[in-house]
Amino acid sequence: MITWVGRKTIAGWTYLAALATLFAQALLDLLMPARQGRGETFRVLIRQILFTGVDALPVTTVMALLLGIIIVTQAGTQLPRLGAGALVGSIIVVTVIRELGPLVTAFIVVGRSGSAIATELGNMSVTREIVALRLMGIAVGRFVVMPRMVGMVLSMLCLTIYFDVVAVFGGYLVADAQLTIPLDAFAGSVVRALSTTDVLMTVLKGLGFGSAVAAVCCYHGLAVRSSYTEVPQQTTRAMINSFVLCLLFDVVVTVPLYL
Amino acid sequence: MSDAAIIFEQVRAPMLGGDSHLEMDLRIGSGEWVACVGPSRAGKSLMVELAAGLVVPESGRVLVLGQDWRQVPDDDPKSVRLRVGVVLQQPGLLSNMTLFNNVLLPLRYHRGSIPDRHREQMVMSQLERLGLASLRDRFPAELNQGEARRGAIARALMLEPDLLLLDDPVAGLDADMVVELTTYVDEWRARRPLTVLAALRGWSPFVEAADRLVVLHEGRVAADGTRDAVGEMVPAPLRRYVDKPVESCRMER
Numbered sequence: 254m255i256t257w258v259g260r261k262t263i264a265g266w267t268y269l270a271a272l273a274t275l276f277a278q279a280l281l282d283l284l285m286p287a288r289q290g291r292g293e294t295f296r297v298l299i300r301q302i303l304f305t306g307v308d309a310l311p312v313t314t315v316m317a318l319l320l321g322i323i324i325v326t327q328a329g330t331q332l333p334r335l336g337a338g339a340l341v342g343s344i345i346v347v348t349v350i351r352e353l354g355p356l357v358t359a360f361i362v363v364g365r366s367g368s369a370i371a372t373e374l375g376n377m378s379v380t381r382e383i384v385a386l387r388l389m390g391i392a393v394g395r396f397v398v399m400p401r402m403v404g405m406v407l408s409m410l411c412l413t414i415y416f417d418v419v420a421v422f423g424g425y426l427v428a429d430a431q432l433t434i435p436l437d438a439f440a441g442s443v444v445r446a447l448s449t450t451d452v453l454m455t456v457l458k459g460l461g462f463g464s465a466v467a468a469v470c471c472y473h474g475l476a477v478r479s480s481y482t483e484v485p486q487q488t489t490r491a492m493i494n495s496f497v498l499c500l501l502f503d504v505v506v507t508v509p510l511y512l
Numbered sequence: 513m514s515d516a517a518i519i520f521e522q523v524r525a526p527m528l529g530g531d532s533h534l535e536m537d538l539r540i541g542s543g544e545w546v547a548c549v550g551p552s553r554a555g556k557s558l559m560v561e562l563a564a565g566l567v568v569p570e571s572g573r574v575l576v577l578g579q580d581w582r583q584v585p586d587d588d589p590k591s592v593r594l595r596v597g598v599v600l601q602q603p604g605l606l607s608n609m610t611l612f613n614n615v616l617l618p619l620r621y622h623r624g625s626i627p628d629r630h631r632e633q634m635v636m637s638q639l640e641r642l643g644l645a646s647l648r649d650r651f652p653a654e655l656n657q658g659e660a661r662r663g664a665i666a667r668a669l670m671l672e673p674d675l676l677l678l679d680d681p682v683a684g685l686d687a688d689m690v691v692e693l694t695t696y697v698d699e700w701r702a703r704r705p706l707t708v709l710a711a712l713r714g715w716s717p718f719v720e721a722a723d724r725l726v727v728l729h730e731g732r733v734a735a736d737g738t739r740d741a742v743g744e745m746v747p748a749p750l751r752r753y754v755d756k757p758v759e760s761c762r763m764e765r
Contacts, residue, residue, distance in 0.1 A: 290621040376607070385604025388564060389618045389667070390593040396621070 272468040275398065279468075282392075282399040290391065294400050301404025305366040306411055313361055317416040320357060321423025324348050329432040341434065342442025345424045350451050351511075354417040355458035356503060359466060362409050363495045367470040370401055371491035374474025375484035383475070398475075402467040409463030413455055450510065457506060465498040516575070517542045517675050517707035518563050523572035525562060527555055527731055533570075534558050534731040540724075542674075545701065545708040547722035549715070549753045554728040556711035557601060560679040563709060564598045577674060594622060597668030598677045603660045605652040605667070611659075612648040615639065615667045622671060638666040641696060643689075657684030662693065669700060676700075678710040682718050694721045714753045727754060 286294070328344040374397065377383050386393055421443055428434040434442075473491035477483045518540040525534050534555035540546050548556050561567045562574050565581030573580050579592045605614045612635060619631045626634075639645045642662045652660055661684055668676060676697070682690045694717045700706050712719055719725065725742040727735040727750055735746040739754070746754055 289624060292624060293617070293621050373608075380607065381600060381602040381604040382606050384566065384600065385606070385664075388566075388593070388596075388598040388600075388604075389621070389671075390591055391617075391621055 272465075272472055275472055276402070276464055276468045278394050279399040279402045279471075282395045283403055287392070287395055290396060294396055297396065298400035298404050301366075301401050302408055304369070305362060305405050306408030309361060309365055309408070309412060310415070312365070313358065313412055313416055314419055316357060316361065317354075317419035318423035318426075320353060321345065321349065321420035321425075322427050324353075324420075325424035325427040326431070329428060329434075339442060340446075341424075341428060341432070342439060342444075343446035345421055346443060346446040346451060349420040349424075350417045350447065350455055352503070352507070354420060355413045355455055355462055356499065358409065358413045358416045358459070359462040359499045360496065362405065362412065362463070363466050363470075363492055363499075366405060366408070367466045367495050368488050368492055370405070370467070370470040371474040371488040372484055374471060375477035375487050376481075378475060378477040379479060379481055379484065393475075398471050401471060402464070405467035405470075406460060406463035409466070410456065410459035413459035413462075417455060454506065454510065458503065461502045461506065462499045465502055466495045469495045469498060515542045516540065517544070517577060518709060519575040520559075520562065521573050521575065523562060523569045523574060525558060525567055525569040527553065527558055532731050534562075534728075536731075536733060537572075538726065538733060538736070540707060540709060542707055543701075543705050544724055545697075545722045546710070546724045546726060547719040548709065548711045548726045548728055549713070549719060550728035550734070550750065551753065552713075553730075555731040556728055557679050559728065560598075560600070560677050560709065560711050564596065564600075564677050565593070594671055595674045596677065597671065597673035597675070599661065599664045599668050599679065599681060601679045601683070603652075603664035605655075605660055605663055607652050610649050610651055611644060611655065611663050612636075612639065614652070614663060615670060618667060618670045634670070635666075638669070639663075641699075642666055643692065658686070658689055661685065662689070665693070665696075672704060674705065675707045675709070678708070680712060681710055682712060682716050691717050694718045697721075715756050719754075720756070725754060 324345055325341060328341050332340050332344070374383075377397075383393055383397070386396060425436065425439050428439045429436065470491045473487040473494070477487050516539050518538075520536040520538040523534070523536045526532075527534055536559065548559055550556055558567060562569060563576060565574075565576065565584065568582060573582075577592050577595055584591055584593060605611070606617070609617065615635045615638065616631060619626060619634065623631065636645065636648070639648055642665070644659060644662055644666070647655060647659060652663075655663065661681060665678070665681060681693065685693060697708060698721060701708070708722075710718060710722070720739070722739070724737065725735070725739050726733055727742060727746050729750055734750055735742045735754075737745065743751070743754055
């Protein structure tokens, strides 16, 4: 039993170290770009931002609106019974901006783009496109990994902020239509409840979740060796590990700050 | 030493499965066209992969254009890597790019100083030469094996390498296309010095055009020399990999 726990612990740390190495290498490639291939790498980055960020706007909008509506509906019907009807704005800040906004956005990105990256890189490994890039003198880290990671981190950050704004708007729609809370009262309640820390935490979580998901998905995509059957296996692992890592990161940054 | 494009120096490397080893001590001169033939599992692909730096030998060393791959960083812009064009059995065209963009990629990446228009002309002239111009906007999944292979060869030659490594370059090509491809490589060699090492399953016009033939069998060099010389020294069971098939002779008549 002890041996099993020891093995698993070592494997877990080794995995985290590999992810950190991949992320650090991508950061180095970003900060110290090579002279050659900048235009091509930039094209890959733009494609990634379009796919992960822009293309995800419709689904993000729908989910954020619905979440905002649900939360304010629940809060608006329960809080007045406790004499705390004025806390509707607070509730949406606490639940959406602090927690659910970044998390749900991360889940959307993992489901759409994380799985796509893992699958794409996995297929590229099997069809030897990754090898072909190396043989052309194109560094895989610079050309494949870095632009995908940067694109995903930037997209995640922007989507998280967008999600928060849309969710608050969704909440306002319910507040206005069913609870007859006017816009200025709702907005004032949200602004009063929102602190600089909340905004910074949203940004931090957007960046952290983006980094974690990008590193995990690139790592698992490149871990595919020679068979197409490995691709779905690694993609599933990438998605599960991304979810777990996002929650872990959330706990690590949330607990010390708010407890 | 300086006039050798590839030196396999007492190389020993495990073959697929790890049960047997490729053992080789071979020198390929600069500007030579060497065809390596032999039965399956003879070590032909491994030989190309060793020369391409994809496999590190257990012992011995492989010097390519005077450099040991182990000392060549992956992303050095002045790397010897850019002087070596490689096409493996799987052509490795990027599936999210059209054929045109695939062939253009090495130029875009490494020769950013060349104007776009000139680069595109260079690519189009190669595609036209290989009969691929009408397929320029197709993605790799829409190409057949032979078309993808020719596209990969065009891509490998875009940086005008000094050494071209080909693993089974004629697989999936019809007889006319093999002749076309042979002429295409020959034209490159006429324009600038180019060493060619190609692994092939057996006789083809591509082998016929080679200056030198290396016959591999069970990981060892069974014969090495000009086609005529090899024809005499190669053991009978391996002769069919070297000799022109009778059917081909009859058809030519």
